[in-house]
Amino acid sequence: MSSPKDRIGVGIIGCGKISQAYFDGAKTFEVLKILACADLNEATAQAKAEENGCEAMNIAGLLANPAIQLVINLTIPAAHAAVSRDILKAGKHAYCEKPLTVQLEDAQDLLVLAKSKGLLIGCAPDTFFGAGIQTCREIVDSGEVGTITSGTAFMLCAGPESWHPNPGFYYLLGGGPVFDMAPYYLTALVNLIGPIKRVCAMTTKAHESRIASSPEREGEVLPVEVNTHASGTLEFHSGAIITAVFSFDVHAAEHSPIQLYGTQGSIKVPDPNTFGGPVERLIAKDEAREWKEVELTRPYSENTRSIGVADMARAILNKRPHRASGALACHVLEVMHAFDQSSESGRTIEIESQPGRPAALPAGLAQGKLD
Numbered sequence: 001m002s003s004p005k006d007r008i009g010v011g012i013i014g015c016g017k018i019s020q021a022y023f024d025g026a027k028t029f030e031v032l033k034i035l036a037c038a039d040l041n042e043a044t045a046q047a048k049a050e051e052n053g054c055e056a057m058n059i060a061g062l063l064a065n066p067a068i069q070l071v072i073n074l075t076i077p078a079a080h081a082a083v084s085r086d087i088l089k090a091g092k093h094a095y096c097e098k099p100l101t102v103q104l105e106d107a108q109d110l111l112v113l114a115k116s117k118g119l120l121i122g123c124a125p126d127t128f129f130g131a132g133i134q135t136c137r138e139i140v141d142s143g144e145v146g147t148i149t150s151g152t153a154f155m156l157c158a159g160p161e162s163w164h165p166n167p168g169f170y171y172l173l174g175g176g177p178v179f180d181m182a183p184y185y186l187t188a189l190v191n192l193i194g195p196i197k198r199v200c201a202m203t204t205k206a207h208e209s210r211i212a213s214s215p216e217r218e219g220e221v222l223p224v225e226v227n228t229h230a231s232g233t234l235e236f237h238s239g240a241i242i243t244a245v246f247s248f249d250v251h252a253a254e255h256s257p258i259q260l261y262g263t264q265g266s267i268k269v270p271d272p273n274t275f276g277g278p279v280e281r282l283i284a285k286d287e288a289r290e291w292k293e294v295e296l297t298r299p300y301s302e303n304t305r306s307i308g309v310a311d312m313a314r315a316i317l318n319k320r321p322h323r324a325s326g327a328l329a330c331h332v333l334e335v336m337h338a339f340d341q342s343s344e345s346g347r348t349i350e351i352e353s354q355p356g357r358p359a360a361l362p363a364g365l366a367q368g369k370l371d
């Protein structure tokens with residue numbers, strides 16, 4: 001059993017669809033103690049608090065609570081910047097769902113604010129901590145497939161309006177397939193092969209409005225403010241070139257999520273919106289020249305959302321860098337903006353930020369441990 005000094009008191013702001021995954025995931029990590037939750041809609045916060053055995057508070061009360069050291073921001077993208085700013089200004093560490101903010105300048109300001117206050121800022125996704133991507137990281141770092149020179153990333157679907165109870169925000173500024181789904185793919189790629197140097201892309205949309213079919217919003221017309229199909233080429237500082245397509249305009253397709261091509265072989269990376277496998281690898285010198293499924297060498301193959309928060313909590317206690325960092329999310333945000341910027345200008349966009357790769361998780365970790 002951990003003592004209170006090995007634990008970080010946590011509050012959650014935003015008690016919508018994704019919040020239960022955080023309440024559930026946090027149970028894996030003794031370092032996290034969720035004390036309270038809040039939402040613009042007080043009844044929503046009350047219901048989540050009752051379901052999860054914590055206190056429902058109003059937002060100001062949660063931010064003023066001295067027992068809470070870290071606040072998780074699970075509001076909608078348009079609210080991320082203001083809510084994270086309030087969290088930091090209240091003197092608490094902030095961890096936000098993706099995207100870090102909508103506007104890049106707001107994200108950069110948050111990093112400066114956090115640093116000036118000696119606080120950490122972190123951001124989802126944390127799926128790259130999972131057994132699937134960490135096993136791929138071990139393969140890449142071992143050199144078994146040589147140097148990664150190219151690859152593909154495909155996220156092709158028909159959009160969230162058939163299943164999400166509140167799908168409107170996915171088609172407003174801060175939504176769309178790039179801002180909603182590319183964080184998983186880009187974060188996984190930066191974790192595997194390092195930061196991105198240049199982006200060249202074209203973007204478009206198939207519809208000016210969409211019709212919700214989820215039971216909660218059946219028939220509601222959703223205006224489409226953002227592009228819903230983006231096709232780009234990413235050049236990494238390592239020299240690798242990745243073809244990336246993110247779309248809410250595709251009803252059926254058969255590409256695998258991420259493939260990496262190295263000088264000695266290839267890797268099929270699993271869906272970066274999940275924690276598990278399968279991971280497949282083909283080594284060019286093997287006589288059979290077949291894809292072979294690889295045993296996952298790391299823990300966390302189940303849905304463990306909140307592992308990025310737990311890692312940040314351990315980073316606070318152990319005074320070490322956290323992996324799902326604001327700097328990494330800010331880089332991903334700059335790359336996401338570059339898709340539309342490149343399409344509109346007809347130019348290749350240079351990316352200014354250049355974070356390092358997050359440290360790989362150590363081998364042989366027990367469930368619930370990060371160090």
Ligand SMILES: NC(=O)c1ccc[n+]([C@@H]2O[C@H](COP(=O)([O-])OP(=O)(O)OC[C@H]3O[C@@H](n4cnc5c(N)ncnc54)[C@H](O)[C@@H]3O)[C@@H](O)[C@H]2O)c1
Nearest residue numbers: 014015016017018039040041074075076077079097098166
């Ligand atoms: N739903 C998913 O499957 C999923 C998966 C991964 C990540 N996310 C991300 O999680 C975030 C939330 O998504 P969701 O699906 O839970 O949305 P949601 O609409 O279901 O919930 C958002 C909640 O935030 C509250 N809220 C909005 N503005 C607020 C503010 N200023 N202060 C306090 N509360 C506020 C709303 O009242 C609502 O209860 C988004 O950034 C989304 O990209 C969602």
